[in-house]
Structure formats: structure tokens, C-alpha cells
Amino acid sequence: MVSLPPETRTWLEGIGIDPQDEALWLEALTHGSTAEPRNYERLEFLGDRVLGLSMAEWLYRRNDGPEGKLSQRLNALVARTTCASIARDIGLPPHVRLGKQAREDGGADSDNILGDVIEALLGASFLERGFEPSRDLVHQIWKDTFESDAGRRKHPKSALQEWAAGNRRKGPEYEVVDRSGPDHAAKFTVRVSVHKVGAVEAEGPSKQDAETEAARRFMERYG
Incomplete structure (x- = not known):
């Protein structure tokens, strides 16, 4: 019998989900680096569509702008860095199931993961509860971002992604330009660039930290 860890069940209940098929929810939280036979990839494929439709309907009902403006806002709201920022806001990282190497590499704070x-x-929610409760979950956890609450501090990478989309620029590109030091005290240098705007470099003890600092510096300089 596959069971969710008690702390993960409590966390899911805290965001309004009462898991019935625990194996389904474990699958949604499992990265391919584990030895588990099933991981989140198929559910992510489904959930991506659930999120896109939920957000498109929300924007259509709450905004009378033209198609181009709606698409621009949609792209910012469902961008990978925005999704990662939402994940951090709701306390997801400790519940992601990673293999040892992926965890040591900072996978629990990876925007992609x-x-x-x-x-x-969201894919698991759709399968177990249907579209409407899943759409309501999107409305609940994206509410502050959707309404662009001026008092809410965004994660630097999310802020940069939205800034680029809002200024009709291609999304930011991150590149590791240097890695030095032993594994236990590594130092990464990352360059972030936005086409036809500029580029900034920053250092950090992990790739994710360096990317975050580079995004923060970019926004200070160009935002």
C-alpha cells in the first residue's frame, strides 16, 4: 500500500486538496532521478493544459484587452519561473521526491523541476477531482500574481520573466560561464541575457543561487 508521508498529506490538505489515490499524488511529486517506476512527467503534460485553459478563461473573463495583450499576460503567468515562484510561495520544495544526486545538485530549488x-x-487534481476544482485551485494559488499585488515581492527570476514578457522581449537566457572550487564549496558564475537589452553576471554557491542573483542584478540595472 503506497502512502503519502504525513507531512505531505498535511501540506496538500492545507492548500485545499484531500488526496484519495495517494499513489497518484506521490507520482506527481516524484522526479525521474529517483528509482521509482513512475514519475511526474505524464501528469505534468496534462497539468500544463489544465493550467493554460484555467488561466486563459480567467484572463478572458477579467480582462477586456485585445488578443495580443491577453497572450502576453498569459505567457507571463504560466512561464516556468512564475510557476516555480508559486511553488515556493505555497511551500512545495520540501515535498518533491528527488534522487540523491539531484537533491545535492539543488533540484529542490530548480525552476524547471x-x-x-x-x-x-494540477494534472493529478484534474484526474481525481475534475476541471472545476482544479481551476479553482489555480485561482487560489495564483491570485496574488494574477492581481499583481504591488506589495508582493516576486522571486527575482519570476520578476525578470514577467518584465521580459511585458516588454515584448524574448525570455531571459541563463548560461553557466564558470564553475570553480571543490564539490563541497563550489562557486558558479552565471550570465543572464535578454535579447537586445543586455546581460549581467553573478556568482553563487549553486547554479540556482547564481541565476537568482543574476536576475536580481539584471532587474536593478535594466528594470
Whole structure:
């Protein structure tokens, strides 16, 4: 009998989900680096569509702007960095199931992994509860971001992604330009660039930390 860890069940209940098929929810939280036979990839595929439709309907009903403006806002709201920021806000990272190496590499704070997992959770929600409760969950956890609450501090990478989309620029590109030091005290240098705007470099003890700092510096300089 597959069971959710008690703390994960409590967390899911805290965001309004009462898991019935625990194996389904474990799958949604499981990265491919584990030895588990099933991981979140198929559910992420489904959840991506649930999120897109939920957000498109929400924007259509709450905004009378033209199609181009709606698409621009939609792209910012469902961007990988935005999804990752939402995941951090609701306390998802400790519940992601990672293999040892992926965890040591900072997978629990990876924008790609967190963004995928939150979409996988929406896929699981759709399968177990249907579209309307899943749409309501999107409305609940995206509310502050959707309403652009001026008092809410966004994660630097999310802020940069939205800034780029809002200024009709291609999304930011991150590149590791240097890695030095031993594994237990590594130092990463990352360059973030936005086409036809500029580029900024920053250092950090992990790739994710360096990317976050680079995004923060970019927004200070160009935002």
C-alpha cells in the first residue's frame, strides 16, 4: 500500500486538496532521478493544459484587452519561473521526491523541476477531482500574481520573466560561464541575457543561487 508521508498529506490538505489515490499524488511529486517506476512527467503534460485553459478563461473573463495583450499576460503567468515562484510561495520544495544526486545538485530549488511538479499536481487534481476544482485551485494559488499585488515581492527570476514578457522581449537566457572550487564549496558564475537589452553576471554557491542573483542584478540595472 503506497502512502503519502504525513507531512505531505498535511501540506496538500492545507492548500485545499484531500488526496484519495495517494499513489497518484506521490507520482506527481516524484522526479525521474529517483528509482521509482513512475514519475511526474505524464501528469505534468496534462497539468500544463489544465493550467493554460484555467488561466486563459480567467484572463478572458477579467480582462477586456485585445488578443495580443491577453497572450502576453498569459505567457507571463504560466512561464516556468512564475510557476516555480508559486511553488515556493505555497511551500512545495520540501515535498518533491528527488534522487540523491539531484537533491545535492539543488533540484529542490530548480525552476524547471518546481514548475514541472506544480503542473503535475494540477494534472493529478484534474484526474481525481475534475476541471472545476482544479481551476479553482489555480485561482487560489495564483491570485496574488494574477492581481499583481504591488506589495508582493516576486522571486527575482519570476520578476525578470514577467518584465521580459511585458516588454515584448524574448525570455531571459541563463548560461553557466564558470564553475570553480571543490564539490563541497563550489562557486558558479552565471550570465543572464535578454535579447537586445543586455546581460549581467553573478556568482553563487549553486547554479540556482547564481541565476537568482543574476536576475536580481539584471532587474536593478535594466528594470
